[in-house]
Amino acid sequence: MKSFSYPYMVCYADTDAGGVVYHARYIDMAERARMAMLMELGLSCRAALQSEKPFGLMIRKIEAEYIKPAFLEDRLTIETRLISMGGATMEFVQDVKRGEELLVSMKLTAFTVSGVGKPTRIPAAMREKLAALL
Amino acid sequence: MKSFSYPYMVCYADTDAGGVVYHARYIDMAERARMAMLMELGLSCRAALQSEKPFGLMIRKIEAEYIKPAFLEDRLTIETRLISMGGATMEFVQDVKRGEELLVSMKLTAFTVSGVGKPTRIPAAMREKLAALL
Amino acid sequence: MKSFSYPYMVCYADTDAGGVVYHARYIDMAERARMAMLMELGLSCRAALQSEKPFGLMIRKIEAEYIKPAFLEDRLTIETRLISMGGATMEFVQDVKRGEELLVSMKLTAFTVSGVGKPTRIPAAMREKLAALL
Amino acid sequence: MKSFSYPYMVCYADTDAGGVVYHARYIDMAERARMAMLMELGLSCRAALQSEKPFGLMIRKIEAEYIKPAFLEDRLTIETRLISMGGATMEFVQDVKRGEELLVSMKLTAFTVSGVGKPTRIPAAMREKLAALL
Numbered sequence: 001m002k003s004f005s006y007p008y009m010v011c012y013a014d015t016d017a018g019g020v021v022y023h024a025r026y027i028d029m030a031e032r033a034r035m036a037m038l039m040e041l042g043l044s045c046r047a048a049l050q051s052e053k054p055f056g057l058m059i060r061k062i063e064a065e066y067i068k069p070a071f072l073e074d075r076l077t078i079e080t081r082l083i084s085m086g087g088a089t090m091e092f093v094q095d096v097k098r099g100e101e102l103l104v105s106m107k108l109t110a111f112t113v114s115g116v117g118k119p120t121r122i123p124a125a126m127r128e129k130l131a132a133l134l
Numbered sequence: 135m136k137s138f139s140y141p142y143m144v145c146y147a148d149t150d151a152g153g154v155v156y157h158a159r160y161i162d163m164a165e166r167a168r169m170a171m172l173m174e175l176g177l178s179c180r181a182a183l184q185s186e187k188p189f190g191l192m193i194r195k196i197e198a199e200y201i202k203p204a205f206l207e208d209r210l211t212i213e214t215r216l217i218s219m220g221g222a223t224m225e226f227v228q229d230v231k232r233g234e235e236l237l238v239s240m241k242l243t244a245f246t247v248s249g250v251g252k253p254t255r256i257p258a259a260m261r262e263k264l265a266a267l268l
Numbered sequence: 269m270k271s272f273s274y275p276y277m278v279c280y281a282d283t284d285a286g287g288v289v290y291h292a293r294y295i296d297m298a299e300r301a302r303m304a305m306l307m308e309l310g311l312s313c314r315a316a317l318q319s320e321k322p323f324g325l326m327i328r329k330i331e332a333e334y335i336k337p338a339f340l341e342d343r344l345t346i347e348t349r350l351i352s353m354g355g356a357t358m359e360f361v362q363d364v365k366r367g368e369e370l371l372v373s374m375k376l377t378a379f380t381v382s383g384v385g386k387p388t389r390i391p392a393a394m395r396e397k398l399a400a401l402l
Numbered sequence: 403m404k405s406f407s408y409p410y411m412v413c414y415a416d417t418d419a420g421g422v423v424y425h426a427r428y429i430d431m432a433e434r435a436r437m438a439m440l441m442e443l444g445l446s447c448r449a450a451l452q453s454e455k456p457f458g459l460m461i462r463k464i465e466a467e468y469i470k471p472a473f474l475e476d477r478l479t480i481e482t483r484l485i486s487m488g489g490a491t492m493e494f495v496q497d498v499k500r501g502e503e504l505l506v507s508m509k510l511t512a513f514t515v516s517g518v519g520k521p522t523r524i525p526a527a528m529r530e531k532l533a534a535l536l
Contacts, residue, residue, distance in 0.1 A: 009434075009437070009438070009441075011430075011433050011434050011437050012150040012151060012152065012156060012433055012437075012447070013150065013156060013158065013430040013433055013434070015150050015151035016146040016147065016149050016150065016151070017146060017149035017150070017151070017153050017154075017205075017206045017317075018146065018317075018324050018326070019151050020151075020326075022146060022147060023295065023326075023327040023330065024147065024292045024293075024295035024296050024299075025292075027291065027292035027295060028292050028413075028415045031292075031413050031414055031415055032411075032413050032415070035411070035413050035414075035475070036411070039411070039475070044475060045414070045474060045475060046473065046474045046475040049285075049286075049474070056286050058286070058288075058291075058334070058337075059291040059334055060333070060334050061331075061332065061333050061334065062291065062330065062331070062332045062334075063329075063330070063331050063332075064329065064330045064331075065328070065329050066326070066327055066328050066329065066330075069326070069385070071151075071448065072151045072447060072448045072451070073437070073441070073446055073447060073448040117337070143300075143303070143304070143307070145296075145299050145300050145303050146299055146303075146313070147296045147299055147300070151451070152451075152458050152460070154460075157429065157460075157461040157464065158426050158427075158429035158430050158433070159426075161425065161426035161429060162279075162281045162426050165279050165280055165281055165426075166277075166279050166281070169277065169279050169280075169341070170277070173277070173341070178341060179280070179340060179341060180339065180340045180341040183340070183419070183420075190420050192420070192422075192425075192468070192471075193425040193468055194467070194468050195465075195466065195467050195468065196425065196464065196465070196466045196468075197463075197464070197465050197466075198463065198464045198465075199462070199463050200460070200461055200462050200463065200464075203460075203519070205314065206313060206314045206317070207303070207307070207312055207313060207314040251471070280418040280419060280420065280424060281418065281424060281426065283418050283419035284414040284415065284417050284418065284419070285414060285417035285418070285419070285421050285422075285473075285474045286414065287419050287421075288419075290414060290415060292415065339419075340419045
């Protein structure tokens with residue numbers, strides 16, 4: 001199972017008055033990391049939305065466990081792994097780390113939807129590229 | 135010139151590690167206030183996007199002056215006034231207040247765009263409703 | 269178990285290029301609803317942070333299930349219930365609805381931390397007020 | 403006048419239902435670019451907040467002009483220049499570009515505040531490093 005590593009520096013916009021990164025911001029970060037991983041595989045969400053048979057990825061489920069807080073200017077790494085792939089669904093595990101310390105661990109289930117918003121099978125070309133990650 | 139008043143309570147999501155509301159969040163708040171004002175006039179951005187001649191509002195210019203900070207749980211009011219209307223443009227002034235204290239003053243220029251993203255005249259039905267604000 | 273109902277209108281800031289509310293924004297909404305519920309009980313996060321024995325609430329775990337999308341200008345309701353309370357932890361269920369339709373269901377575990385960031389027992393005054401919700 | 407170039411890829415979190423980057427998100431991006439520039443100069447906002455004489459940067463004024471929209475997956479560059487420095491204030495120009503195209507041009511005035519939130523002179527060590535940018 002290949003892991004994709006995405007670097008991220010914590011800015012004021014990510015933090016809250018408690019002095020730490022706001023919990024929902026890790027979920028935004030996770031999207032940046034997944035998109036960078038897909039782009040690296042040559043998979044473009046924009047091309048998918050604009051293709052003849054438009055499709056997109058939607059999130060069905062998120063589980064996030066917050067272990068330690070991150071702070072302003074922390075240099076984080078988001079490790080992303082695709083852990084399973086079904087007909088229309090993908091499961092990702094995404095860990096936010098500061099060096100070796102695990103701060104947040106997320107598990108996300110995404111699925112492909114057609115242009116009219118119905119769940120649809122993962123297109124073959126995408127499936128093939130994603131399979132290389134498993 | 136009619137002013138529309140929109141109440142807003144500051145949550146953690148709005149704040150940053152400096153202990154105050156993050157500067158860009160006032161611009162999000164301002165959109166909430168404008169949308170609530172338009173809805174009150176019977177103007178729906180969603181209906182506009184989905185109409186036969188789809189159009190939308192885009193922001194061309196923002197000037198924001200930050201006078202005093204807002205804090206967690208502050209109960210703010212956003213006062214919105216339409217100050218001018220041209221062929222395709224509208225100018226709004228939006229003041230964020232805590233009681234009588236002025237915290238942030240914004241001036242925004244918006245314009246109407248057609249479905250293909252070209253500037254387009256403000257549709258007559260919208261113009262008529264907006265004119266009531268001037 | 270008492271449920272607290274919080275109204276929310278979807279603005280552009282909440283949506284993404286897929287035309288629906290972005291998944292992480294529901295988690296921001298959920299915080300607004302929890303804060304409004306706590307304020308209604310007379311519990312202030314700000315007073316807690318500034319008290320002699322400062323404490324705050326942190327999120328330990330989030331589970332979010334996305335059932336149906338919400339769209340621009342949707343008038344949503346966030347139903348918040350406290351479902352259990354331990355020594356330092358609270359579990360909330362928060363459902364985002366559009367009328368009777370359930371769109372997103374979240375379960376969050378929060379815990380109280382002292383000013384130096386250590387988990388600490390829920391202060392008695394807070395516990396008493398929260399107990400009224402169970 | 404030295405320009406600092408910061409790369410940024412547009413994710414779903416940055417976009418709205420109009421299919422373009424939401425106007426307030428450019429202001430978040432601009433902060434990321436300024437922070438990266440300061441870090442490159444060896445200036446840490448976190449160290450400043452935690453120093454013996456704590457100080458921070460606050461925004462006093464923003465002017466943003468929106469020229470062309472950015473779209474999902476666009477690879478943008480944010481060009482940041484410090485254009486002037488007073489006793490307590492700094493003026494930055496930040497341009498968001500897609501290749502050679504100018505999409506958004508921002509001018510921001512920031513000022514240094516002491517730990518108790520009062521405007522204070524830019525500390526000598528910081529002033530010296532910033533002067534190298536002018």
